[in-house]
Amino acid sequence: MEATFYISSAIAILATVMVITSYNMIHALIYLIVSFLAIAVVFFVLGAPFIAALEIIIYAGAIVVLVIFVIMMLNLRDETVAEEKTWLTREIFIFPAILSGILLAELVYIIVNAGSTPLSYPAISPSEVGLSLYGPYVIGVQLSGILLMSGIVGAYHLGRQKKKVVHRFLEKIEQ
Amino acid sequence: MNNVPVEAGLILAGILFILGLISVLIRRNIIFMLISVEIMLNAAGLAFIVAGARWGQPDGQVMFIFIVTMAAAEVSVGLALILQIYHQIKTLDGDAANRMKG
Amino acid sequence: MNEFLWLIPALPLAGALVLILTRGNLSRTVASIIGAGSVGMAAIVAIIINLDFISSGQQAYHQVLWTWMNVDDFSPAFAFYLDALSVIFIFVITFVGFLIHIYSIGFMADDSGFSRFFAFLNLFVCSMLILVLADNLVLLYLGWEGVGLCSYLLIGFWYDEEKNGYAARKAFIITRVGDTAMAIGLFMLFSTLGTLNIQEILTQAPQAWTVGSQTAIAIAFLLLGGAVGKSAQLPLQTWLPDAMAGPSPVSALIHAATMVTAGVYLIARMHVIFELAPVAQLWVGIIGAITLLLAGFSALTQFDLKRVLAYSTISQIGYMFLALGIGAWSSAIFHFMIHAFFKALLFLGAGAVIMVLHHEHDMFKMGGLKNKLPVIYWTFLIGAASLAALPFITAGFYSKDQILWLAWAGEKGNIWFYLAALIGALVTSIYTFRMVFLTFFGEEKTHVGHGAGRLITIPLVILAVLSLLGGFIELPHTMGHVTLLSDFLQPVLPDVVLRPGTEQSEWWMQGIAAILCLLGIYVAYFFYMKRTDLRAEIKGATYELNRFWFSGWGFDALYDILFVQPFLYLARTNKNDFLDKINEGMVTGANFFHKTFALTQNGVMRWYIMGIVVGAILILSLGLLLH
Numbered sequence: 001m002e003a004t005f006y007i008s009s010a011i012a013i014l015a016t017v018m019v020i021t022s023y024n025m026i027h028a029l030i031y032l033i034v035s036f037l038a039i040a041v042v043f044f045v046l047g048a049p050f051i052a053a054l055e056i057i058i059y060a061g062a063i064v065v066l067v068i069f070v071i072m073m074l075n076l077r078d079e080t081v082a083e084e085k086t087w088l089t090r091e092i093f094i095f096p097a098i099l100s101g102i103l104l105a106e107l108v109y110i111i112v113n114a115g116s117t118p119l120s121y122p123a124i125s126p127s128e129v130g131l132s133l134y135g136p137y138v139i140g141v142q143l144s145g146i147l148l149m150s151g152i153v154g155a156y157h158l159g160r161q162k163k164k165v166v167h168r169f170l171e172k173i174e175q
Numbered sequence: 176m177n178n179v180p181v182e183a184g185l186i187l188a189g190i191l192f193i194l195g196l197i198s199v200l201i202r203r204n205i206i207f208m209l210i211s212v213e214i215m216l217n218a219a220g221l222a223f224i225v226a227g228a229r230w231g232q233p234d235g236q237v238m239f240i241f242i243v244t245m246a247a248a249e250v251s252v253g254l255a256l257i258l259q260i261y262h263q264i265k266t267l268d269g270d271a272a273n274r275m276k277g
Numbered sequence: 278m279n280e281f282l283w284l285i286p287a288l289p290l291a292g293a294l295v296l297i298l299t300r301g302n303l304s305r306t307v308a309s310i311i312g313a314g315s316v317g318m319a320a321i322v323a324i325i326i327n328l329d330f331i332s333s334g335q336q337a338y339h340q341v342l343w344t345w346m347n348v349d350d351f352s353p354a355f356a357f358y359l360d361a362l363s364v365i366f367i368f369v370i371t372f373v374g375f376l377i378h379i380y381s382i383g384f385m386a387d388d389s390g391f392s393r394f395f396a397f398l399n400l401f402v403c404s405m406l407i408l409v410l411a412d413n414l415v416l417l418y419l420g421w422e423g424v425g426l427c428s429y430l431l432i433g434f435w436y437d438e439e440k441n442g443y444a445a446r447k448a449f450i451i452t453r454v455g456d457t458a459m460a461i462g463l464f465m466l467f468s469t470l471g472t473l474n475i476q477e478i479l480t481q482a483p484q485a486w487t488v489g490s491q492t493a494i495a496i497a498f499l500l501l502g503g504a505v506g507k508s509a510q511l512p513l514q515t516w517l518p519d520a521m522a523g524p525s526p527v528s529a530l531i532h533a534a535t536m537v538t539a540g541v542y543l544i545a546r547m548h549v550i551f552e553l554a555p556v557a558q559l560w561v562g563i564i565g566a567i568t569l570l571l572a573g574f575s576a577l578t579q580f581d582l583k584r585v586l587a588y589s590t591i592s593q594i595g596y597m598f599l600a601l602g603i604g605a606w607s608s609a610i611f612h613f614m615i616h617a618f619f620k621a622l623l624f625l626g627a628g629a630v631i632m633v634l635h636h637e638h639d640m641f642k643m644g645g646l647k648n649k650l651p652v653i654y655w656t657f658l659i660g661a662a663s664l665a666a667l668p669f670i671t672a673g674f675y676s677k678d679q680i681l682w683l684a685w686a687g688e689k690g691n692i693w694f695y696l697a698a699l700i701g702a703l704v705t706s707i708y709t710f711r712m713v714f715l716t717f718f719g720e721e722k723t724h725v726g727h728g729a730g731r732l733i734t735i736p737l738v739i740l741a742v743l744s745l746l747g748g749f750i751e752l753p754h755t756m757g758h759v760t761l762l763s764d765f766l767q768p769v770l771p772d773v774v775l776r777p778g779t780e781q782s783e784w785w786m787q788g789i790a791a792i793l794c795l796l797g798i799y800v801a802y803f804f805y806m807k808r809t810d811l812r813a814e815i816k817g818a819t820y821e822l823n824r825f826w827f828s829g830w831g832f833d834a835l836y837d838i839l840f841v842q843p844f845l846y847l848a849r850t851n852k853n854d855f856l857d858k859i860n861e862g863m864v865t866g867a868n869f870f871h872k873t874f875a876l877t878q879n880g881v882m883r884w885y886i887m888g889i890v891v892g893a894i895l896i897l898s899l900g901l902l903l904h
Contacts, residue, residue, distance in 0.1 A: 005179045009187045016191055016214060020198040025206055032210060039221060046228040051236045058243050063213065063250050070254045071206065074261055087203040096200035099890050100193045106897045107189040111182050121228045124236060132233040144244040151248030159255035199886055273880025
């Protein structure tokens with residue numbers, strides 16, 4: 001089972017690196033889906049099958065698709081890819097890589113020094129998750145509901161295209 | 176059965192997070208920035224799952240559900256905003272929206 | 278009736294406050310009613326209280342209003358002390374002040390700062406009244422500073438012209454020097470006697486110090502310094518001629534009748550200390566004698582009508598100082614009262630002449646006004662006659678003559694004082710009638726506009742009557758020896774002691790003085806009316822002397838070299854000292870940091886995210902290091 005974990009984590013990391021360095025938006029999103037699928041396998045190994053399914057359904061299936069739809073709505077031309085090539089140069093990676101390298105080093109240091117406990121991971125079934133969700137964490141469910149509703153309302157309102165107000169004289173000409 | 180050490184899971188989450196962070200820092204295109212934020216959120220969720228599995232409790236998974244919910248709402252609103260900005264400044268360049276400088 | 282004493286300074290103060298708070302929004306009529314009416318009511322209250330005081334024969338009345346401060350063993354009170362000396366002063370201040378207010382209604386009628394003028398004038402009257410009614414030296418100092426402030430405000434009343442501001446500042450700064458000396462004197466008084474209450478000082482001083490003690494001499498000289506500043510005597514006399522930049526009613530009230538006599542009041546009030554310090558008293562007389570000669574000769578050469586009167590004021594106050602110096606306290610006060618009448622009259626008349634001739638100040642461009650402005654001419658003539666001490670009919674004769682005689686016959690008088698006063702009388706007569714002949718006689722060089730209204734001429738008439746009749750309250754030995762005034766002042770100011778063997782000399786002294794006055798009139802008539810051609814010759818021959826006397830004996834130039842130039846030099850060389858560098862450094866530093874930090878707000882989102890990452894790294898490192 002460990003082998004599955006290590007292999008899928010390697011795939012996830014590789015796919016994420018491809019997301020970072022790709023010039024085309026759609027290519028990046030495809031690689032992202034691959035990454036999410038690999039992470040779902042990791043979830044499965046860690047004994048969270050419900051979450052693995054949820055990851056694929058919501059993350060890979062809804063959010064990424066939403067982004068793809070919006071990209072289609074923007075009606076971008078090929079100049080975008082060329083633009084991206086000018087923006088994403090080799091030199092630009094250096095300083096953020098250094099910063100993030102330092103951060104990663106600190107994170108690894110903290111994690112490694114915390115002490116190691118090899119355990120076996122029992123699979124936590126969806127019913128346990130459901131009981132926990134509607135038991136102690138029921139407030140979170142309510143808040144999530146409100147959040148989603150605000151998300152819907154906000155997305156609808158912000159995404160509206162205002163009609164251009166044209167002078168009535170010009171209106172007649174347009175007709 | 177599965178003797179995956181906790182540190183390996185957390186380090187994986189860390190690496191994914193850092194990769195997402197690098198992507199946010201270097202990308203000029205707004206949509207790419209949004210995608211990178213998704214990567215970071217996913218990595219954070221992974222860390223929660225690993226923690227929950229370590230203690231054998233469903234709390235980690237519950238937290239992941241909340242994170243995903245939040246990510247969904249955030250992406251929808253964010254994309255709506257991106258549409259509006261695109262209509263205003265006619266480009267997807269994040270540096271072009273710098274009227275608040277100085 | 279006496280309990281209304283506090284109303285006398287309070288009414289003008291109320292008038293001033295109302296006019297200040299309404300900031301010129303009242304109509305001319307209302308403002309003039311409030312301004313002149315408050316002083317008028319104060320005058321009525323003052324006259325009633327004075328009559329009551331005189332008829333009841335009481336010595337003094339003390340009214341305590343409240344305790345001003347209470348620190349350790351120092352608790353001066355806001356309290357008024359009415360005795361014979363302050364009775365005379367409040368009568369002069371309120372009555373002459375009221376007449377000048379009436380005059381101002383007509384004089385300042387076209388001015389845009391009408392309300393402001395009356396506010397300042399009322400404030401001045403209030404401060405002067407506090408000065409003369411104060412029962413302790415701290416309250417007196419309050420009034421002292423108040424009149425200094427109002428003098429500054431009123432000299433620079435027409436502040437649009439720069440030279441008025443310069444004159445006002447010059448007056449304030451020079452009197453400030455005197456004020457500082459007086460303040461040090463007050464400190465010394467308090468540290469040695471432990472009190473600043475005037476009556477307590479006057480009783481304790483003779484017990485604490487013997488005649489001629491060092492402390493008494495020091496304090497007396499310091500008080501003299503303060504008096505010299507306010508009364509424009511040597512060496513602080515240079516501000517008064519320039520103070521003529523203010524309107525004529527201001528010159529009449531402040532710089533003739535009241536403020537400049539504050540020094541005389543101070544010395545008369547603290548006469549006990551001066552009696553304990555004969556050296557200081559001698560110097561009072563010396564300063565008076567020198568100043569009266571100096572100012573008299575300067576007045577001979579002036580061509581500006583008001584400057585002649587200014588130097589004349591300095592000279593006449595020199596007479597008062599001379600009288601104080603020889604111990605003739607009540608004579609000084611008598612001359613003060615009469616001087617207030619005729620000098621105010623002369624200034625008001627000069628103001629009327631200047632106004633009628635469209636602000637022409639130069640006497641040599643005036644003339645022929647005798648028939649055009651009859652009321653002003655006759656009142657001015659009466660005032661001039663009183664100033665020159667025309668024998669028998671004018672009040673000035675009686676007051677100035679008494680000083681002349683006592684300069685010779687008084688116990689502390691000597692021949693030099695007498696000669697100085699005599700020559701001063703001759704010079705006074707000459708320049709006074711020079712002024713009259715140039716202004717009113719001869720041919721008309723500037724055309725008269727409209728005449729002067731009733732508001733202007735009625736105060737002139739009243740003051741003229743007083744200038745004639747005011748002297749009859751104190752007649753010399755040879756004419757009936759009426760001593761109403763000196764008897765009245767007897768409880769406060771001791772009588773003058775005569776040198777043995779001199780009582781008989783009064784009649785021929787008077788004769789000499791009378792002859793000199795008439796001689797002076799004739800000299801002026803000769804040179805300015807009959808043989809005007811001789812003037813050019815004399816002026817050519819004595820040109821240097823003329824210029825020297827014209828500039829006030831070179832004092833302005835002297836002070837410029839001694840004080841002004843070194844101060845300006847210090848200010849210039851000190852312009853960029855290291856303290857300035859510290860301040861500038863702070864400014865430059867703030868600017869630098871501003872520009873630097875503004876660079877962090879460049880609107881690029883990736884930059885901000887980088888900032889967050891750097892912050893996260895720092896916090897984590899901090900956490901790691903601490904563990």
